[in-house]
Amino acid sequence: IGVLEGGGSPAEINLRQWDLVNMGMAELIDAPVILVGNIETGGVFASLYGNIALLDENDRKRIKGVIINKFRGDVELLKPGIKMFEDRLQGEGLDIKVLGVVPYINLNIEEEDVLAKKLTTNTNEKKDINISVIRTNKMSNYTDFDALSQYPDVALNYVYDVKELGNEDIIILPGSKNTITDLEMLKANGIFDKIKELHSKGTTVVGICGGFQMLGKEIFDPHHIESSFEKTAGFGILDTVTTMEKVKYTHQVEKTLSKIESPLLEGCNGLVVKGYEIHQGVTKGNEINLTTEDNLIFIAKENSFGTYIHGIFDNGEFTRKFLNNIRRRKGLAPIDESFSFTDFKEREYDKLADHLRANLNIEEIYKILG
Template sequence: MGKKIMLQGTASNVGKSIITTGLCRIFKQDGYNVIPFKSQNMALNSFITKEGLEMGRAQVSQAEACGIDPIADMNPILLKPNGNNKSQVIVRGKVVGDMSSKEYHEYKLQLTEVLGDIFEEFEEKYDVVVMEGAGSCAEINLMERDISNMGMAEIADAPVIIIGDIDRGGVFASLAGTMLLLPDEYKKRVKGVIINKFRGRKELLDSGIKMLEDIIKVPVLGVLPYTDIKIEEEDSVTTRFKQKVNKGNIHIEVVRTPHMSNFTDFNIFETQEDVSLRYVDFGESFGDPDIVIIPGTKSTIDDLMFLRKNGLENQIKELHRRGKLIIGICGGYQMLGKVLKDPYHVENDLEEVEGIGLLDVETTFEMEKTTTQVKAILDENFHGYLENLSGKEVSGYEIHMGITKRNENSNNFVTVKQKLEQKVNYQVGSVNKECNVFGTYLHGIFDDIDFTRTILNNIRKMKNLEPIESNVKSFKEFKNQQYDKLADYLREHLDMEKIYEIMENSLRS
């Protein structure tokens, strides 16, 4: 049976996902066959596997850190909030339906056997299983039916390390309070705690750490200083939306809609030295961007109404009139069309809604979700912003409910040549005649450095600036470097010898 360890937290956004990712990398570096596991994830950031199954993005990063392909069973339960007090429930990569919190609370007990079977299989096949909890592990109102934190630790019979975030203040109280609220049988599982996001001189914490250890009766396994290692974060709890990244010659602004999904599509821009990236939030206006991006969304019609209500739709139209590049990804692509039809009320009570109208396309929402990985060829005869891209290969993944049909005043964007590793031949996406508006269903398309850098250099040319090469030659290689950097950082600040001892002792218990 393999070794196992579970990272839980005092709250959301304390660093569980990133520390789990780093431990995955350390164990891989140390020669182990490692796999991540998070029983339940609530996130709008998702990914499609080679099999066409949907899973949370955090476990994709963790799989990459392990050096293995992501599979849906690494995140068997994914909850995607709909914005109507319900969430879409995805089990083992497939949608089982929309449920209210009450309905899901009743349903999730049916999933304990599924979780146990998956974990048992992982434990047999892999040397180490690195598990991640969700939110706070001390939600006493939910503990009876918990399958995310201590409930999952019980199923897996796993030792637990609890993470607290000192940056938000009160870390000693949050760690001590969390331990206080845990039943005795759960307290026994906790073998240590980690203090994360520390700023300052560690020696100032020493007396507090000693007092904390006396109170909670388990050791502090490390104090992690605040760091800027670029690892994908978990959904909307991230603080990156408040940051303006870089101060380059090219300005990109992304609309932060209420139900924005897959903001990881834009992480690549943070690696480009000539790009400034800003998320335009509620109540804010666009500046003077070179590129406007409408991102993917879990609720296209609701988010279109958000743009309309807040005046952002008219600002997008004005920026288009001024010749700026307007891009729509997935739900953003649907919004850019002439009309959105919802005959089955998949998204809304309205059966038809007028779109922004910058692309001559129509979208009809269907009952069945499209989830696939594809490889595609960019269409011919591109110019302007898309100059020098004609005929190049790109790849990505699709997650959408709608089917979008192009009309006569819209050109094709890509021709898909491979779908779920099978040869196909069909067109998808849309570009206007001027090549200053395009929409695509391909999440992850910007991860192709050549595609992204070509567009950025076309803008540089329009601004009478010399083209430059990306300092990141491969986004995959860049991420690998960040995983190694994260592993080095954790080795420096965590007691890895003690963590290995915890895992070894759990095998003998």
């Protein structure tokens, strides 16, 4: 079974000949298709019917059923529309049934990047530990910080304007689809200089992947992978340089932290952390470090750390120790309560699975799957 993120609708007829993520992939592997419509945005019957109508005959034959998602209200009121929809399709010789109506449910599961409402709803909430994630134009791997949002003593906000900086304990520079472009943007809008100022006054600065690259002295792009620049200056917080290479690094990571002398991560030596790498650059330098192959992947220094490990905060013991060290620095008592984000996510996915089983014709879906 494969689930594709897709792009746009399956009926992007002007792009069909190049399609790799919708009906093109279904054709490539000869897979049946179930079409899901979001009723929350309105016009779900028109959307589902229009998509089916626009497909060419071969693609249309792959549609074996439809699902209506995010329904709010009394499903009995929807049933006449479902019958009319099915009758219309059957009148055209298409045996496509509605396989279920899924009511809206509140879930804490990872959002699709472009739909992440958290990026545009800054609450400016304040708690014991306040974290500002810098929201750049090319920001990637939005889910790196989902675990932090579940800690009761943490307020997590995404900031885009330099005026929003200055009252946090931790600033995080996230991953980026184009590190150099985002770095130049931070220089242009004043955030670059503001972060350097706050770091010099004691604010903790963390860099993940592209953000890790930014923390170094320079970024080189000799092959112009990301830009027309040959090189650009980084924050200079870490004694490292990054070179953009032609080959992208994609690895699962499981490493034991060692050689950490920074009080920021006191007690973290010996901890096993898991995550993944996906980056274009290779980072080298003169810091005490954790490496994989020839590439630095984790550096802690004074009031900063940088890493290539996406999902680093999903590691509960590591994250709690990190947050407790921030608490101690603020004169707050540490919190001993452990939290497993992995277990939390499993509970949420189990909740979703139970919800789908209760509202979909699972037996028919199994038949479609073969």
